[in-house]
Amino acid sequence: MKILIDHQIFSSQKYGGISRYFVKIANKMNQFGENVCVCAPVHRNYYLKESGSKLSKGMYLNSFPPKTTRIIKAANHYLSKLIVHNLKPDIVHETYYSLNSLANKNIVLTVYDMIHEIFSNSFRNNDITSVLKRKAVERATHVICISENTKNDLITYCKVDESKISVIYLGIEKSFVMPEQLLPSKVCSKSFLLYVGSREGYKNFNNFITAFVASKKLVQNFNIICFGGGSFDKDERDFLIEKGLSEKNIAQVSGDDQDLAGLYRNASALVYPSLYEGFGLPLLEAMAYNCPVICSSSSSIPEVVGDAAEMFDPYDAESIQNAIERVVLDNSVRTDLICRGQQRVKLFSWERCARETLDVYRRVLS
Template identity: 30%
Template sequence: MKLVLSVEPVRFPLTGIGRYTYELALRLQKSEEISDLQFFAGRSFLPSLPTASDASGSGYGLKRAVQKNFLAVEAYRLLMPILRARALKNHSDFLYHSPNYYLPPFDGKSVATFHDLSPFTWAHCHAPNLVRYLQKELRTTLDRADALITDSEYTRRELSEYFSWPIERIHTVPLASSEEFFPRDYEALKTPLARHGLVPGEYSLFVGTIEPRKNIETLLDAYARLPLSLRTRWPLILTGYYGWRNDEIHKRLEAAQREGWARYLGFVPSEDLPLLFSGARLFAFPSLYEGFGLPVLEAMSSGVPVVCSNSSSLPEVAGNAALMCDAMDVEKLTELLQRGLEDAAWRAQAITQGLVHCSAFSWQRCADETLQVYRTVMEG
């Protein structure tokens, strides 16, 4: 089998899609079934799998500025497929896989991974220019794809129903947490966490882009209802990409920081993230909508109890190992947060159950099941 894998998501900031692409590429490189693996990004082939830096580089600010300009976004949308098609024109005997929604014009078989439908179902949570671009491009992908991959069964069914796309051509392939996420001894965490002003076991954690879909204001509402002694003993620490449509969220965070019970760290280096997870007393993730919810799995792999919402795909990811409630139920969320922080018996059980549950997910399983999708497409 010959494969062209788009590795464009492997860049700063390395979000969930970038991590998925990188981990999948690492394992596909070792597959004896793939006789020729080509990495593709932009409009050219790369000599090797790239790695994402922890700095944005000089072009990142320019890219963000361009994304806010409608004419620039539209010009990019119209021009890039032509340039990509030209670069791919002699590869029709390859299978093309995009791990990040977009499929260029391609003469061979093609597969795309849809991680969620937020550009359609949660469009109000994204920048308008980006929504217009995504909606046009993703509809084009549906016209071009021979098969689709989703991270969860929830997204598989949502995708099929929303677009009336044949469900037998959509394949669920779960993600996994990376090997860097594992339980650590608190003694070993003292020095690295001190760089962020943190003490192991003395904080709750949220990880994710600071955007409305993550339901951070509800999390702040619920945390604010905890007894003051509890939330100052175990303050809420948030980290993730700065995000969009979040002015009110950041105002709330600044107010909570002045009161001494919450703090936003910004986007931390990737090597520090597993340390932040394993040093947390509790992981809180009341997201409104997730195609998978990888941070929940990363927390469980780190030996940290989880409180999350029961929305979208999160019950699939969390199993029976987390405390869950309706995403907008502030009173119930407060109750679960307090139990997650104080109930020693539940915490011990949740840690054990979480480690067992997340062991069923692996990047090798993800690669193996992705290869099965490739086989189905090539044979079909």
């Protein structure tokens, strides 16, 4: 089977869950003997670069020149059309949402969440992701959703026939972490709670901070480390100062997967207060590194964590505070969550994800 994965997400992400997902399953499917090509003529994706020329013949740039992203994406689409014409793949798998496809048939699309539809106020008025998503879903032969929750939301908001959708969970595996890559000393000086990802509206970061500062025990004994999401902007800095937090209490750091793995391994817990997730890969990542998970009881999150996390009502700061205290102030609870997490992650693998994706491709072709 000749499978082509399009360039879209690799033109956008240097790191990120979506691009990692496609590289992981593409590598697995190649190992199974399938012919898989990531069609990204010019890209800036670290995972694709690390996979070497076997997976993609594209050119890697560490970063795109200023104000050229749109031009490069357009060039990628044009060049990819030529590649598709010559390669004649059996399946084209679209990695994100676009106005036009590279193919006219046998198109598979992955839908990750319905955040733009449910939390439309969190995005700019000129954001057309929802429009592009609807068009991509309509033209797709089959749609993969990464959770049952996303599938149900897709049916609700886009009126898609359920028979057109398959649910395939993401996978998880550890990255190797050298001892010297664990953490800088300034982070290790005090026990800390870990927050991963962006901090925009629906991520519910402010409610987490409100819950944290309401507890004298938490403030006295723990710092907060935020990984990713960019540096704190002025509004965030003002909010943190208003809550009585300074750089002595909270820090934002960035890095690669190795750096994140080190944080998981050293954190007292991952706190994941999001109001909505299509899946929530950091939840499983934390479990894989023996980091107890404290998280929302909303959207797809209970579906992913099962009984291996301490859950709270994300709209209730007191509920968040109580859940954090139950875990980080009681070693027996923390140890139990670590053990449950070790068992939970065994249910999720990239091999299983790849095999189930191949099953979808075969159904499309039949």
